[in-house]
Amino acid sequence: MQQCWLTELKMAARAAAPYPIGSPFISPQPGLSCQSKRVALKLNPHNPPLRGFSALKAASGITREPGNSFFGKDSFAALMGASAVPTTRKQNRVSQYRFNPRASHYKVTILGAAGGIGEPLSLLIKMSPLVSEVRLYDIANVKGITADLSHCNTPAQVRGFNGTSQLADSLRGADLVVVPAGVPRKPGMTRDDLFSVNASIVKGLIEAVAENCPQAFIHIISNPLNSTVPIAAEVMKQKGVYDPKKLFGVTTLDVVRSNTFVAQRKNLRLIDVDVPVVGGHSGSTILPLLSKTRPLVTFTDKEVEELTAKIQNAGTEVVEAKEGEGSATLSMAYAAARFVESSLRAKDGDADVYECAYVQSNLTELAFFASRVKLGRKGVEALISSDLQGLTEYEAEILEALKPQLKANIEKGIAFVQKQPAAA
Ligand SMILES: NC(=O)C1=CN([C@@H]2O[C@H](COP(=O)(O)OP(=O)(O)OC[C@H]3O[C@@H](n4cnc5c(N)ncnc54)[C@H](O)[C@@H]3O)[C@@H](O)[C@H]2O)C=CC1
Ligand SMILES: O=C([O-])CC(=O)C(=O)O
Numbered sequence: 001m002q003q004c005w006l007t008e009l010k011m012a013a014r015a016a017a018p019y020p021i022g023s024p025f026i027s028p029q030p031g032l033s034c035q036s037k038r039v040a041l042k043l044n045p046h047n048p049p050l051r052g053f054s055a056l057k058a059a060s061g062i063t064r065e066p067g068n069s070f071f072g073k074d075s076f077a078a079l080m081g082a083s084a085v086p087t088t089r090k091q092n093r094v095s096q097y098r099f100n101p102r103a104s105h106y107k108v109t110i111l112g113a114a115g116g117i118g119e120p121l122s123l124l125i126k127m128s129p130l131v132s133e134v135r136l137y138d139i140a141n142v143k144g145i146t147a148d149l150s151h152c153n154t155p156a157q158v159r160g161f162n163g164t165s166q167l168a169d170s171l172r173g174a175d176l177v178v179v180p181a182g183v184p185r186k187p188g189m190t191r192d193d194l195f196s197v198n199a200s201i202v203k204g205l206i207e208a209v210a211e212n213c214p215q216a217f218i219h220i221i222s223n224p225l226n227s228t229v230p231i232a233a234e235v236m237k238q239k240g241v242y243d244p245k246k247l248f249g250v251t252t253l254d255v256v257r258s259n260t261f262v263a264q265r266k267n268l269r270l271i272d273v274d275v276p277v278v279g280g281h282s283g284s285t286i287l288p289l290l291s292k293t294r295p296l297v298t299f300t301d302k303e304v305e306e307l308t309a310k311i312q313n314a315g316t317e318v319v320e321a322k323e324g325e326g327s328a329t330l331s332m333a334y335a336a337a338r339f340v341e342s343s344l345r346a347k348d349g350d351a352d353v354y355e356c357a358y359v360q361s362n363l364t365e366l367a368f369f370a371s372r373v374k375l376g377r378k379g380v381e382a383l384i385s386s387d388l389q390g391l392t393e394y395e396a397e398i399l400e401a402l403k404p405q406l407k408a409n410i411e412k413g414i415a416f417v418q419k420q421p422a423a424a
Contacts (some may be wrong), residue, residue: 106344107133117332135159171209186319227410233368249359250339252355253328254281255276289391353375
């Protein structure tokens with residue numbers, strides 16, 4: 001079975017709960033940032049046998065036990081992206097992947113770490129046993145967040161980097177860079193309205209990525225995503241280091257929302273629901289393929305229209321509810337953490353990782369398109385084309401209708417970079 005850090009966290013919570021940290025039963029050993037939980041476990045007959053817990057103690061051979069997940073079985077599977085695999089295959093499949101905590105050495109840099117998304121995302125990434133170092137970069141002060149986060153006794157080291165003079169240091173040697181830097185929407189704005197500010201921010205940051213860690217996976221969150229990903233691609237091309245397999249626009253939140261809304265509407269278990277979402281990431285360019293929902297569910301035409309509109313407008317719903325205080329942050333951090341975890345698992349050798357993402361694509365005539373992708377050690381291994389076959393009339397119509405807007409968004413991003421001289 002696959003492994004999951006959430007399981008270990010739940011186990012840690014259970015194991016540590018009866019005894020305060022630092023009690024004689026779980027006193028730290030020199031050189032370990034954690035405690036011997038075997039002792040605590042022996043004292044608690046309700047705990048399952050633990051072969052290791054990476055968040056408290058480096059160990060090997062952890063077995064994933066979804067039922068014991070920190071967040072509960074369903075949340076655990078959702079965060080793992082387990083539902084991204086068709087249910088029939090999933091049920092019959094035993095993954096060969098064995099997570100080895102001793103081999104967890106990935107360095108993850110978050111650009112925009114002090115923001116509404118960056119801060120909770122930093123916490124979630126700090127919780128991953130696949131991560132050895134989480135680097136927090138922002139132009140705003142990150143010292144406090146760095147100190148705060150560094151007190152969590154999970155293995156990843158925390159390092160803070162402030163201001164442009166420290167940007168290169170935050171990136172050197174990074175395996176994965178997440179970019180949630182930039183301004184969020186206020187009520188009445190479209191995502192495209194953010195272009196004037198965020199295009200330059202993303203361009204500048206990706207120039208630094210190209211110079212310091214061109215081999216890293218890049219996860220762009222900053223809006224307007226339809227344009228910021230082409231911007232990033234163009235910058236990498238100008239620098240001669242573009243690898244389309246490693247550049248991702250994070251659309252996981254669209255999948256997370258679709259799964260949640262469909263499960264609620266059809267009274268299904270969240271763990272079972274997987275809705276591929278294709279297209280782009282703004283209003284009508286977001287196309288949830290409800291006909292491809294797993295497990296097989298039948299929707300009335302009215303349900304399809306209502307659910308599609310709800311998914312397309314979910315970001316705006318949050319923006320309006322926050323009344324000028326920004327856009328989705330917690331659900332976005334959750335979704336981004338899932339995508340980071342999936343990417344690192346794929347990097348680590350799990351050969352069975354699928355996620356939706358906005359990537360360079362040849363599935364349609366558009367240069368960038370969100371679809372399900374198979375992730376591997378080197379990034380995108382395959383684009384899953386089957387989701388686009390056998391669409392309903394309604395989905396096919398939306399797909400055709402979204403193309404001109406998405407094309408314009410892509411071209412706007414490319415033109416933005418091309419019209420400016422390449423940075424030295
Ligand atoms: N892809 C998606 O599904 C979603 C994307 N977003 C987008 O994510 C972005 C960030 O949203 P929030 O975290 O809520 O905004 P925020 O304003 O709370 O945080 C943004 C952070 O970026 C930092 N920043 C600005 N310029 C920077 C630079 N040049 N280098 C480093 N850091 C810089 C700011 O100091 C701030 O800490 C927005 O563009 C938003 O639209 C938000 C939700 C979902
Ligand atoms: O709506 C926004 O501005 C933020 C976003 O992309 C989302 O929540 O999907």
